[in-house]
Every structure is written in C-alpha cells, then in structure tokens.
Amino acid sequence: MFAPPEQPTFARPVRGGDVAAGLVAFLAAGAAMVGLGLLLVHAGAGAWLVPAGGALQVLLVWLALRLRGFTAADLGFTAPRRPWRLLWQVPLAWVAMMLVAAPLAQALLGPRPPGPAEADAEAVRTAVGEPAALVSLVLLMTLVIPALEEIVFRRLLYGWLERRWGVGVAVAASAAVFGAAHVLPEAVLIIGALGVATAVLARVQRSLWAPLALHMFNNTIVVAAILALG
Template identity: 40%
Template sequence: MCTPIAGKLTPVPRTATFERPVSGGDALLSIGCLLIGAIAVVAAVVLLVGVFDLNWVLGYAIPLATAVFAVALWQSLSRRGWTWKDLQLTSGPRSLWHLLWEVPVAWIAAMGVGIALAGAVDIAPASDAGGSASTLDALDVGVVAGTLTIVCTVLIAPVLEEVLFRRVIFGWFDTRTRWQIAVLGSAVCFGAVHVLPAIALIMVCIGSAAALLVRLHRSLIPGIALHTMNNAVATAAVVAAI
C-alpha cells in the first residue's frame, strides 16, 4: 500500500505486532534449544524407565518436559539479550477486558472449524487436544504427579508455548511478510508439533485464533489466555470423567 507524497508514491510502513523484532538468530536458537531439550527429555525417560516403574516415569513426564522446555527457552532468549519486557506480557492499545468475551468466542470458533475440517477430511476427532493421556498417566501415579501435571498443562506450558510460537515464530514471520501469512505460518508450526493429524488440525485453528488475538491486542496475554482455556477445558473433561 502506498501514499502520494510530493508527486510520487511511497510505501506506508507496516505496524509491527511487537516492539522488539525477532531476528533469524533469535528464531533459530529458540527452535534449536527446543529440539535439544526434547532429545534430552526422551533420553531421560529412556534412562529412568530402566530404574523406575514405567507408569511412574510417564506420570512425571509432563513436569519434566515442562521444566526442560522452560530452561531451554529462557536460556536461548537471554543469550540473545531478551528481557521480560521484550516478551510483551503487558496490555496493548486494546483493553484486556475484551478478552472476557473474545477468548471464549475465539475458542468455540476455532474448535468448531477444526472439528469440521477433521470431519471433512475423514480424520477422527481428537480427544487429547490438551494432553489428556498424559494427565491420566499422572493421576494414576498419585496426587503429587497429577497436581504437577495439571499445573504444568494448564498454567505453565501455555505461557512457554505462546512465547515460542506467538512471540518468536509469529514475531519472526510478522516482520518479514503480511500479518495474515504470519498468523497461518505460526499456526501451522504450532499444529505440527502435536503430531497426530486430528489434534494437529485443531491446534492449527487454535493457533490461528491465538495469533489473531495477539495481533489485535499487540500483546502476548490474549494468546496465553486462549491457550490456557483450551488446556483447562480438556483437562477438566479428563478429570470429570474419572
């Protein structure tokens, strides 16, 4: 888009979602640390299975993975000079009170579209969109494992994943292409890590909704709120079914 100035057209500067731009080095180091962390978690689980009961290891897998993810992500960003302020965990130009209706509406719409798409391509609807299988494993082990898993799934993991997928990956796309492509690109990356086709498809829709809210508010808080709601609903459904 251009505006006429002094008889010639000049491009209108795009409004970035975040104040600090994401460099290629930021994105590569964050993703690299995540991959290394994932390998470390798998290796730890394999080693622990040889010492402890398999159910016990699986019960604590989510807390272990969350702790490793948190350390890896923070180390990668801090080494690049990032601070808490750069994450933009603050209110933007739009009041966060709007999230009281925006988050539920966005979640319902995203889930509806995701389930409809899964049905259209003949993929069985996902029953583990919030990590329900891992929650069941943890609850089988005991109260401590179950509580830690629920806290990690509902409160901690959404923050970490939103930092990676919305602040870093969406932020990287956002400074290099149209915001619509940034929304879809970051959402596809978010869905891809969930592996199973039905879950991945629904998570692409959830990720798109989260990115749209982040873009609208110029803040990471709306994405965290939507992500937390999704995981909380899935976890509550699992606990209620026991």
C-alpha cells in the same frame, strides 16, 4: 498482505537467530526427554516424566532467550490494549475455532471425534495415582506449556514472519507450523486453528497475554475433559 505492517505487533524486532535459538532449545529439550524418561521409568517415577520434561523445556528456552537479551517486556508480556475485552474475546475465539476446525476434522478424518493427543491422556492417567505428580502435570499443561508455546510460536516465529511478509502470512504460516508440531492428524487441525486464533488475538491486543489466555482456556478444557473421562 505481503508487506510488513507499519505498526508491528511487538516492539522488539525478531531476528533469525532469535527464532533459531528458541526452536533449537525447544526441540533439544524434547530430545532430552527421551533420556530423562528412561531414567525416571527405571527409577519407578514414570509419572513425573511429563512435568520434568516440561520444566526442562522451560529452562532451556529461558536460557536461550536470556542469552539473546530478551526481557519479559521484549517477549510481549505487557498489558493488553483493552484487557477487559478478553472476557468475551477469548471464549468467542475458542467457540469460533471449534466450530470451524471440529467439523473439518470429522469430514477429513472420519467418524472418530477430534480430541486431545493420546499421549496427553495417558500422561494424566499415569499421574492420577500420585497426587503431587498430577498437580504438577495439570499446572504444566494449563500454564507452563501454553506460555512456552506462545513464546516460541507466537512471539518468535510469528514476530519474525510478520516483520518480513506481513500479518496474513505470519498468521497462516505460524499456525501451520504450530499445528504440524503436534503430529497427530486430528490434533494438527484443531491446534492449527488455535494457532490462527491466538495469532489474531496477539495482533489485536499487541500483547502475549491475550493469546496466552486463549491457550490456557483451551488446555484447561482439554485437561478437564481428560480427567472427567479418565
């Protein structure tokens, strides 16, 4: 469990500098969203805060990784080993994740059902009045953010941990950090379980497309639920 695997999940080794560059860019963009938010709200364009902030995160992380010499193939965007299996692996992994995490969240946190972060729901409600902003927000939450988080948490963090301490530690630790990054207690448990499921899929398929498919599947369900209830 604590030994690096003979066949790593991804071909290119991840160095500490790679992880640091990705995380710093990711966090710096989040901090920059504060200033960006003030400007957009002052300009009366608050509905564009989340889409603009997401675009900023993508830009900064992409620049950071390009400077580190990463290509799309280096990041794990290669064909899955058995792509047709994703048709059942993705929904099965999502159901298994929810069957474990949702009852645990209810037991630990009380009767309030676990759900998406209030900030996500509020962002969607704010954007509903502006169709273009709403489309941008939906694309961001269902495609852009999943891709960005898979690169940072599964390709960089998981890849770095796996090379040093093996698959078991990499799955558990990367999922814990991924969950903790979402702050809210109910989100930490659900997202932490998603982190485990996506890391396992990455390991099985040796491709970042597999965990990205699960992440997109999950976020699409969340966004659809928010829109339906909004």
